[in-house]
Amino acid sequence: LPPRANTGRPPGLTRARQLAKRSHRERTRLFLAEGPQAVREALAGRPAITELFVTATARARHAQLVDAAAASVAVHEISGELMAELAQTVTPQGLLAVCRFIDVPLADVVGTSPRLVVVLANVRDPGNAGTVLRTADAAGADGVIFADASVDPYNSKCVRSSAGSLFHLPIVTGAPLADAIATLRDAGLAVLAADGSASLSLDQLGDARLGLPTAWMFGNEAWGLPSDLLELADEPVAVPIYGRAESLNLAAAAAVCLYASARAHARGVPQRSSDTLGFGYVAS
């Protein structure tokens, strides 16, 4: 059995609390991940956890998980009161990990011959960003780029709403949008921008277009990306509105777009011809 930490105030607690602030996260390249799902995913991937804080109740409930963590990192048992201070949720789940930043250079994503990449341009709401990350993971995306002024993926709300997906697929932060798009295009990806005012509807894109390796760009509410950002894409594409809603929210629009691509990818792999605009299919 791993040694049981005492239930006082462990030295790492103050440092961990500071990670609520982006400036502290960026200086230390550490962030907080809360709850059993996040801790499980953080342990399963490449080593991300440096310290684990746990309440006695959570330790009992998730004994296997805590033991697995204790094999490689320091585990500090703390009181429910201290956990409440540390966790940024109304109902803390009793498990909170300090994790190393896990973002990778864009070259790492491009190097995997990606078929589906998500680019977040100026997405400011951390809950939305985390939900899109989760949806990108579900749709089998090969990476998510948090470009320019987009929210910090290590923000606790983003980590939480990603439901573990933050640890599943490569993320890239801080890349200037224009550079990222140029790099993705050079790597052979089509670049589509979700924009509610576009004249081309998603439903008009057949499998031939959707089946290409694609980078999808999403703006703040998926609707009305500024024209300078739209110009970076090959084509702006609108999720059609069949009823009377003015627009979809970002999470819903991203889900419809990413699943349209994922479905086309699952049905067959189009091969882009290097010297013509034609392409053939290979069943996947």
Place this chain on the structure above:
Amino acid sequence: LPPRANTGRPPGLTRARQLAKRSHRERTRLFLAEGPQAVREALAGRPAITELFVTATARARHAQLVDAAAASVAVHEISGELMAELAQTVTPQGLLAVCRFIDVPLADVVGTSPRLVVVLANVRDPGNAGTVLRTADAAGADGVIFADASVDPYNSKCVRSSAGSLFHLPIVTGAPLADAIATLRDAGLAVLAADGSASLSLDQLGDARLGLPTAWMFGNEAWGLPSDLLELADEPVAVPIYGRAESLNLAAAAAVCLYASARAHARGVPQRSSDTLGFGYVAS
């Protein structure tokens, strides 16, 4: 110009504040809708607004809208402080309408020969419910049923996240789930339940199935509807997970399902044969 209300404490203010509570809403069959978008949509549909509270700033900014409202309802100008008390948002938009309940009996929805109906079963989070309502509107749904223990659609968070869609399509509240499903099936709708553990994938449903008039049932997180509810559906259907995410969130799963149906409906109207399992298509 409409008469300018004084900026004191209008008599309706206390009554309006009480509408933050579900019990008061249900007793009075009134609810609050905040912001210019909601007020605009509430005015555009069948008469829903009974009173409008507005700050001087918002009155100046949305003069046309406020004048339009003043033609039919009492407009009370109140201070920013009183608005902050009344509105349930961090940054109130200065316009808040008291509206009559707008839900209709299920028979009204069924009577329109609906092609796409959404049934929320035990959806508890008002933000999720409002987002699904908005997505249902965008996908051209003919109605949304808030069945059984689902959240109150008149909850301020649900109203807000519906982004005006609450006023766009018929909603039904309080219908027992089994009764609602039976009624929809009797009206000729196929009943599909979104469930992450289903063996049938959404991608396996062709236009022939998706193009039928359909009621989609969604549970609390679209994943793992309890078996007694699943049994009410013709078939449980999973949004496929191509990556490593455990599940999609409700808003994303609903968007993918509803747009799959909407796209099939847009491509052609399948006619269900009354005496065989075959069907033919009529271009729409």
